[in-house]
Amino acid sequence: MTSDLFAxxxxxxxPAGLARFWxxxxxxxxxxxxxxxxxxxxxxxxxxxxxxxxxxxxxxGQNRAHFDLTSASPEDQRQTVARALxxxxxxxxxxxxxxxxxVVLADPDGNEFCVIxxxxxxxxxxxxxxxxxxxxxxxxxxxxSEALRWPLVWDQDQETAIQSPSGGxxxxxxxxxxAPKTGTxxxxxxxxxxxxxxxxxxxxxxxxLGATRPGTGESDTxxxxxxDPDGNEFSLRxxx
Numbered sequence: 102m103t104s105d106l107f108a109x110x111x112x113x114x115x116p117a118g119l120a121r122f123w124x125x126x127x128x129x130x131x132x133x134x135x136x137x138x139x140x141x142x143x144x145x146x147x148x149x150x151x152x153x154x155x156x157x158x159x160x161x162g163q164n165r166a167h168f169d170l171t172s173a174s175p176e177d178q179r180q181t182v183a184r185a186l187x188x189x190x191x192x193x194x195x196x197x198x199x200x201x202x203x204v205v206l207a208d209p210d211g212n213e214f215c216v217i218x219x220x221x222x223x224x225x226x227x228x229x230x231x232x233x234x235x236x237x238x239x240x241x242x243x244x245x246s247e248a249l250r251w252p253l254v255w256d257q258d259q260e261t262a263i264q265s266p267s268g269g270x271x272x273x274x275x276x277x278x279x280a281p282k283t284g285t286x287x288x289x290x291x292x293x294x295x296x297x298x299x300x301x302x303x304x305x306x307x308x309x310l311g312a313t314r315p316g317t318g319e320s321d322t323x324x325x326x327x328x329d330p331d332g333n334e335f336s337l338r339x340x341x
Contacts, residue, residue, distance in 0.1 A: 104303055104337060106149045106249055107293035109233060112156025113210050120153045122208055125188045127229060148269050152291065160211050161283045163195060165333060168214040171224050171231040181216045212287060230270045237274035241331040244311045245272065282332050290335040298340050
């Protein structure tokens with residue numbers, strides 16, 4: 102048995118406040134989480150959670166990952182943008198062009214996200230969170246495809262994307278040039294094993310695929326921290 106994507110985690114100085122923002126934008130319910138954090142539970146039971154954990158990681162340039170939210174119509178896109186602004190988001194400029202059609206925003210912590218225009222064919226079979234768009238290499242896309250057992254749904258010009266066999270949000274990597282990593286990522290993956298699975302075997306499997314240990318060992322919360330081939334942190338929860 103291999104691990105599943107349990108959650109996308111945000112490290113934030115204000116877990117409760119940031120959770121309320123994203124709950125309002127997405128329409129997902131708030132739930133208490135372990136580790137003094139707050140979680141959002143997806144509307145689809147097959148989806149991942151979004152967790153907000155206490156952290157003081159400074160903002161150093163653009164995050165390596167951001168959400169792309171989809172729109173059913175131009176009016177739907179306007180409503181999503183207006184809702185995000187009302188909840189405390191703001192417009193930002195990351196070099197986007199007007200003809201690209203998407204709106205770039207930041208949440209109250211400064212984390213970037215995009216509201217994509219209606220009619221995007223690549224995200225047509227996803228859901229409201231169309232993609233977690235990541236800055237990363239082709240190698241890391243291959244790694245996560247094997248790690249999660251999610252098939253590649255795009256592999257062209259060193260750009261990759263994977264999607265769960267059950268559908269839903271795609272995870273994409275834009276290929277080179279990849280900006281150098283500076284500091285700890287604010288957003289990271291949290292994996293979980295089914296009850297009864299062998300944790301050490303799964304750690305060994307992930308390492309055989311290209312993960313590495315950062316040398317910090319297991320945390321007190323029953324999780325261990327690993328790095329993917331691009332040096333991005335991710336955690337693996339022990340089965341309970």
